[in-house]
Structures are given as C-alpha cells and as structure tokens.
Amino acid sequence: MDYMFAEGFLGTRAPFFMDFVTLIVALLPILVYGAILLARKKMFIIHAVVQNIIFIASVVVITYFEIGVRVGGGFNAFISDSNVSYTYALVVLVLHIIIAIVTLFFWIRTVFSGNYEIIKGLLPGRASLSHRSIAIKTYIGIVFTSLSGIWVYLLLFVY
Numbered sequence: 001m002d003y004m005f006a007e008g009f010l011g012t013r014a015p016f017f018m019d020f021v022t023l024i025v026a027l028l029p030i031l032v033y034g035a036i037l038l039a040r041k042k043m044f045i046i047h048a049v050v051q052n053i054i055f056i057a058s059v060v061v062i063t064y065f066e067i068g069v070r071v072g073g074g075f076n077a078f079i080s081d082s083n084v085s086y087t088y089a090l091v092v093l094v095l096h097i098i099i100a101i102v103t104l105f106f107w108i109r110t111v112f113s114g115n116y117e118i119i120k121g122l123l124p125g126r127a128s129l130s131h132r133s134i135a136i137k138t139y140i141g142i143v144f145t146s147l148s149g150i151w152v153y154l155l156l157f158v159y
Contacts, residue, residue, distance in 0.1 A: 021064065025146050029142055044123065052111060096148035096149055102141060110138045
C-alpha cells in the first residue's frame with residue numbers, strides 16, 4: 001500500500017494513486033465516446049461489452065481512489081499544501097461529488113437496463129430511444145465528472 005503514496009508521475013505534489021486516478025478520469029470521456037461510436041456503427045454487442053468493461057474498471061478505480069483518500073487522511077490532508085482557499089476548494093469538491101454521484105446512478109441505470117434490454121431482445125429495437133436518451137445524460141455527466149475531478153486535482157496539487 002506504500003506505493004499508493006509514493007511520488008506521483010505527473011510532476012505535481014500529488015501521490016501516485018491520485019495521479020493514476022486523475023489520468024483515468026481524464027481519459028474516461030474519450031473511452032466512453034469510443035464505445036458510443038461502436039453503437040453508432042451498429043456494433044451493438046461489442047458496444048455493450050466495451051461499456052460493461054469500462055463501467056467495471058471505473059468502479060474498481062473509484063474504490064482504489066476512495067481507499068487512497070481515506071488512508072491518506074482525506075480532504076484536509078490533501079488541501080494542507082495547497083495555496084487555494086479551503087472554502088473554495090471545498091465548494092468545488094462538493095460540486096464534483098454531487099456531479100459524480102448523480103452520474104454514477106445514471107451510469108448504473110444505463111448499464112443495467114441496457115444489459116437487461118439486450119437479454120430481453122429490446123435492444124437494439126423498441127428500447128433504443130429510451131436507452132439513447134439516458135445514455136446521453138450519462139455521457140454528459142461523465143464529461144462533467146471528469147472536468148470537475150481535474151479541477152479538484154489542480155486545486156489540491158498544482159495551485
């Protein structure tokens with residue numbers, strides 16, 4: 001577990017685990033968009049498999065991140081070396097957490113209902129319009145989660 005708190009690789013004050021998670025969070029919208037392109041090319045089964053893999057990997061990364069934050073002392077420990085106002089950073093963090101939690105629930109719904117609808121033969125087909133609608137909202141949430149997560153990282157470890 002000591003490696004988690006070794007010097008990071010992005011050249012900031014952040015420990016390794018925070019650099020790793022931030023890199024994954026930054027890449028997540030690109031990865032998900034790539035999976036969306038598979039659906040647009042009518043490669044629905046591959047789209048579903050890739051989306052499931054990205055979702056599961058993201059849950060693992062979130063768990064890794066949460067362990068690192070808890071073991072590392074939480075927000076107070078990470079803000080201590082920052083030149084940013086505690087209140088400002090906390091507001092940004094709370095905003096990020098709200099966006100991330102709402103997005104996670106949308107993503108869970110999208111993945112689980114999509115899997116169910118594939119099994120029932122409703123995707124592609126009758127359920128495609130509703131699946132696309134919730135998927136767009138989920139993707140927008142993923143983009144905002146990524147951007148706000150990067151914002152928090154910058155506040156804690158760069159400024």
